[in-house]
Amino acid sequence: MNIDQPLQLLGGLSPALFMSRHWQKKPLVIRQAIPGLMAPIDRAELFDLAAQDDVQSRLVIQTPADADRPWRLKQGPFGRKALPALKQPGWTLLVQSVDLHDARARALRDQFRFVPDARLDDVMVSYASDGGGVGPHFDSYDVFLLQAHGQRRWRIGRQKNLDLQPGMPLKILADFTPEQEFVLQAGDMLYLPPRYAHDGVALGECMTYSIGFRAPGAGELAQEILQRFAEQARDEVGDTLYRDPKQVAQADCAKIPADLTRFAQESVEKALQDPLALQRALGEYLSEPKAQVWFDSSNAPLDPTQGVCLDRRTQMLYDAAHIFINGESFLASGRDATLMSQLADQHRLSASDIRRLSAGALELLAQWFEDGWLQMDQQDESPSP
Numbered sequence: 001m002n003i004d005q006p007l008q009l010l011g012g013l014s015p016a017l018f019m020s021r022h023w024q025k026k027p028l029v030i031r032q033a034i035p036g037l038m039a040p041i042d043r044a045e046l047f048d049l050a051a052q053d054d055v056q057s058r059l060v061i062q063t064p065a066d067a068d069r070p071w072r073l074k075q076g077p078f079g080r081k082a083l084p085a086l087k088q089p090g091w092t093l094l095v096q097s098v099d100l101h102d103a104r105a106r107a108l109r110d111q112f113r114f115v116p117d118a119r120l121d122d123v124m125v126s127y128a129s130d131g132g133g134v135g136p137h138f139d140s141y142d143v144f145l146l147q148a149h150g151q152r153r154w155r156i157g158r159q160k161n162l163d164l165q166p167g168m169p170l171k172i173l174a175d176f177t178p179e180q181e182f183v184l185q186a187g188d189m190l191y192l193p194p195r196y197a198h199d200g201v202a203l204g205e206c207m208t209y210s211i212g213f214r215a216p217g218a219g220e221l222a223q224e225i226l227q228r229f230a231e232q233a234r235d236e237v238g239d240t241l242y243r244d245p246k247q248v249a250q251a252d253c254a255k256i257p258a259d260l261t262r263f264a265q266e267s268v269e270k271a272l273q274d275p276l277a278l279q280r281a282l283g284e285y286l287s288e289p290k291a292q293v294w295f296d297s298s299n300a301p302l303d304p305t306q307g308v309c310l311d312r313r314t315q316m317l318y319d320a321a322h323i324f325i326n327g328e329s330f331l332a333s334g335r336d337a338t339l340m341s342q343l344a345d346q347h348r349l350s351a352s353d354i355r356r357l358s359a360g361a362l363e364l365l366a367q368w369f370e371d372g373w374l375q376m377d378q379q380d381e382s383p384s385p
């Protein structure tokens, strides 16, 4: 992606300018980010997705007349009959990770790849009946809110007080102080940095696509990385037993010997010694598929005379030494590393590039293909030699 090219998607800003001026800093309203957009996934298709077991969905129903329970939240899946009538106002269906299930949602998500893949999370699609919304709240992550159908009135504010109303089934700000208000039409988009208060209310039936991000927490990363270290510790450190030929007779019987503490410290240090271990553990964690993802393995073997592309559920990343794919890591260098990084960046590798892979890398590619992590690339028509 050319990060210096102005994009209509970003209101005429280049990705580079958008990132330096707005990302994690301040909101941006973009009129006609996608001109003439007509919800690629329509209402009926969204309702079908919400009925599937492997799709995460939620239903938010406003019941303002019920002072004790003004908001209700239900978890999917939802058969069509479990959803309120279309003409009932004040309800919203939210369907998570639509990009895993629909190629058009995936293509939309891919327009935002000027943000590193490791930070992109999913495309959530919401359908709201007139007046529907999820109430004034804040999100912990950046989000692009793309109006895909109908109109939504947004009110947003920078408030510091992010206290929530107690006892609600969803996050509702206790004291929402909007500073700006605008109505988004189909094709318009609002970018919000993390923790920016907002409230979107449907003006008539509407659909909003949220392109959402993820940011790992420090504690979460430490836990995930150390867990992976722990799994390898035995192999790395070996089974040397603690020896204490110099142990003197000890009067304070229950006291742990200082030498034993030192031995433990050295064992942990040895386990952490591999300079690539942290990078490996991080890449494996970041490329883990989402919980609800599974792959359909292929019946046919890889045909190396045709190009391949990543299955849309595959998460492929790399660093200076490794290639990561769906939670697995591989050391790669030289031409293999260049070609595999190309596959990760561009999501495809042509037949002529496949022929340039080493035998070992080609074997991996064949395995990934059989596992359903890769597909034949219908766009690659390059003839075999």
Ligand code: SIN
Pocket: 092, 125, 126, 128, 133, 134, 139, 143, 145, 198, 200, 208, 209, 210
């Ligand atoms: C929605 O699409 O209704 C909610 C999006 C949000 O406010 O984050």
Ligand code: CO
Pocket: 137, 138, 139, 198
């Ligand atoms: Co939100």
